[in-house]
Amino acid sequence: MALKLHGSPYSTATKRVAIVLLEKHVPFEFIDIDLVKGEHKAPDFVAKQPFGLVPFIDDEGFILYESRAIGRYIATKYASQGLALIPTSDLKTAALFDQAVFSEVANFEGPAQALCYEKWFKSMIGQEADETVVAENKATLEGTLDVYEIVLSKHAYIAGNELTLADLFHLPCGARVKGIFPELFSSRPNVAKWLEALERRPSWQAVKDGI
Amino acid sequence: MALKLHGSPYSTATKRVAIVLLEKHVPFEFIDIDLVKGEHKAPDFVAKQPFGLVPFIDDEGFILYESRAIGRYIATKYASQGLALIPTSDLKTAALFDQAVFSEVANFEGPAQALCYEKWFKSMIGQEADETVVAENKATLEGTLDVYEIVLSKHAYIAGNELTLADLFHLPCGARVKGIFPELFSSRPNVAKWLEALERRPSWQAVKDGI
Secondary structure, three states, X not given: OOEEEEEOOOOHHHHHHHHHHHHOOOOEEEEEOOOOOOHHHOHHHHOOOOOOOOOEEEEOOEEEEOHHHHHHHHHHHOOOOOOOXXXXXXXXXXHHHHHHHHHHHHHHHHHHHXXXXXXXXXXXXXXXXXXXXXXXXXHHHHHHHXXXXXXXXXXXXXXXXXXXXXXXXXXXXXHHHHHHOXXXXXXXXXXXXXXXXXXXXXXXXXXXXXX | OOEEEEEXXXXXXXXXXXXXXXXXXXXXXXXXXXXXXXXXXXXXXXOOOOOOOXXXXXXXXXXXXXXXXXXXXXXXXXXXXXXXXXXXXXXXXXXXXXXXXXXXXXXXXXXXXXXXXXXXXXXXXXXXXXXXXXXXXXXXXXXHHHHHHHHHHHOOEOOEOOOEHHHHHHHHXXXXXXXXXXXXXXXXXXHHHHHHHHXXXXXXXXXXXXX
């Protein structure tokens, strides 16, 4: 029985899980949850994901949510397939990987998601963006990307010279923000090169327009 | 040479690291960074923590930031001291631990930090809270705590029957919010019992009023 990914092709968190599954060559069945119809708030969904958020996986009865936790689970379970994605060579390398993972959540995800919500989601449902919120989050994200520009001048990927989950975790939201504000990336050569390399990956090409 | 914790006793992220160090019986030297003077934006600080945020650790020259990454590093390095804090018994238990760790970041930290900022930090510097922001974040946090109440009706701690880093990660911010809005916790018996048990820990008693 193939692993089931319950999520939405519109959700960056769902795409985050899908690209990890593809990078690790794990076959999966995609269950499309209709967010407009509120299927993520239905009792049978909430019984599996109590926050009523996409995605979750069902791996032969093992239910797991939180896209980054799922990424770690998949990369650990299938450690010998595809790229390693989680460095385990030594404690310090693993710690610097965790530093990059939590930096993404702490410094990138918040402002990037806010920009996606204001400029992408609201446009899709015919609402106007709140430009004050946009300006604030754009400034915050610029601060993060200024730091990333320095980090990525030292090594090709965000946690070192190898591609890890920490890079992939940025990709769905990063690509969407780049579509809205390309100058945030093009003005920072190392960040631009890094995101372009991620966007070229077959895993991203397979899910960027739908899962 | 003792591990050095560079941070602020006013910072919940700094307290997060301090309680992990205490739980794991790791001696440390606290370096108080004066946030009012902007010491976290000084060049020698930013050279270690490029986002200009507290805390970071210096473990005999190994520099690491992001409080949750530091927690994992300490709990892994000193696995045999104190409580385990990271379950490693099997892949699924480890994945459910990660699920709880990322749930804290995704569902708890954002609204809880916003409440701390509006009602605690702004009061400290003589500013008025934005009550619209307070109401929004209080409602979001109530939704999270409603889920936690169900989760904590099934097991004593957030990731299962053992205390883990996932519980400790909630403690500094959770205790501060409880000081502002005690009813958020007292109205949910399992959440109340859980946070009270965490607050009773000697590690928290040692750092709650200063490090």
